[in-house]
Amino acid sequence: MAAVLLMSPVSAVQAKSPVPAASSAVEETQFRNLAADLPYEWSEEPEASRPDVGYKLTDGKYGTLDMNDPAWVGHLRGKTREVVFDLGEEKSIGKITAHFFQDYPTNSILVPLTVSMYVSDDKENWGLLSHNATQLLWGEGPPRQETFEWDGSRDGIKGGYADGKLAYARYVKVTFTMHPSQWSYIDEIEIIGTDDMVEGAVKVSAEQPRFLEPGEATAGIRNLNLLYNGQYADGLGDWSKERIIPNMAELVRGYVASNEINAAFGDELSYRLQIIKLLLDENKPKDAVTYMQDFLAHIHDPAVQAQGLISASAATLLDTYAQVLIQTWSEGWGLSNLAQGLSYTISRPPNSSYPDSGNELTNGLFGGTDFRNEQWQGHAGSAYPEERSRTITFDLGRNKSIGVVRAHFLQDQGPGIYAIMHSNSNKSHGSSVTFTL
Secondary structure, eight states: OOOOOOOOSSOOOOOOOSSOOOOHHHHHHTOEETTTTOOEEESSOOOTTSOOOSOGGGSSOOOOSOTTOTTOEEEESSSOEEEEEEEEEEEEEEEEEEEEEEBTTTSOBOOOSEEEEEEESSSSSOEEEEEEEOSSOSOOOSOEEEEEEEEHHHHOOOSTTOOOSEEEEEEEEEEEOOOSSSEEEEEEEEEEEESSOOTTEEOOOOOOOOOOOSSGGGTTOOOOOOOOOSSSGGGTTOOOHHHHHHHHHHHHHHHHHTTSBOHHHHHHHHHHHHHHHHHHHTTOHHHHHHHHHHHHHHHTOHHHHHTTOBOHHHHHHHHHHHHHHHHHHHHOTTOOOTTTTOOEEESSOOOTTSOOOSSTTSSSOOOTTOTTSTTOOOOOOOSSGGGSOOEEEEEEEEEEOOOOEEEOOOOBTTTTBOOOOOEEEOOSSEEEEEEEO
16 A cells, blocks of 8 residues: 655755744743853763864854854764753753754764753653654755754653653753764753742653553554565565574574673574574475474573573563564464555645545555655644654454554655655454554
8 A cells, every 4th residue: 555654845844043042931930041151971072073172062152054163062973972961959941952063965964863851860860851853854955053952831841750841950961863974063052941949840750661561552462573674676675584584593693792692502592593494495384483482482491591591681582583483474474454445544634735645555556766656645744743743543344463564654855755654454453553653
């Protein structure tokens, strides 16, 4: 089926002003920049060629649209960067902004895809204020800037089950994701607030990361692994038994190298995986299921656990892969597309330039790589967070088993398309299927 989530090619997103205008709530409370001239800590120091000398992020100096402006601090590649501020004591915080630069491809500088803001009382347990996705998006063009902003009066508090517009905390952390090969430039972070505890300011408790518990919300699924298939032409990048089994073997070797799996035990697991692959090559999926079930029983054997031959995290990940394969081999043949030709509802209508001409998401026709193909359905972005998501609901008529759900998107930087979709449904338990995008 040819469903599409596409961003219309209009200049809907422009970089915000380097110094964002204060909201009316902030003006009324007469907040100030609590971070002005404040020192802070980096999780990883900037590149030597673009250093942070004298705490540039709090000196009040914004960079120009020139990568050589000394106000810019540069980071290259690697993992997410963190900047931690100590306000000295608990204070009321109403807004946090972080200002970035983009100059791509000329100077290989991209804004982060996501900037997140947190607060803490002890510098160890962090409560989430918000995750902020780029509205500028990655793409070629002239030098531009973008301000990532959490405004409590507008956005509320996303984490810690806190119902408030202001956070009350001593420590603030700003994190931003890094591109694997390009630069990130940042020049300023502002923390707008006041020293007093303003009425309505709340403490934001930390949320411990955890997996969603199996149950009604997961349709009874206990093991779920996302394998991207169908994105590229000619099967490029698709996951098959030829890739998954060697990938499991590679995982085993990696865990042996990190001492999470005993070396001798790792050799035994690799041998079992090799037998399973041979069975699949001989078109014996039922035998492969039996051997994979034995593989699972082996890694979860109490005697194996007692001897510490495999860590809990290694066993969990291998179990996830194995469960996906068992499900595919035992029941994956002959699944039908339950959504074929089905009607559905969408929480917000498509853009008029890319309308849904009639069940485009379920008519079995794909749009290809040309965004002008009428099979694509397009949805425009928005500056308002509550308007950025779409929910698509399918009524299957009665409870049915659903095992595979696919959504197909298009991305094309030229016309400003951020994402696009089509969907397929196969097997689980339930009478309806809902996509939230």
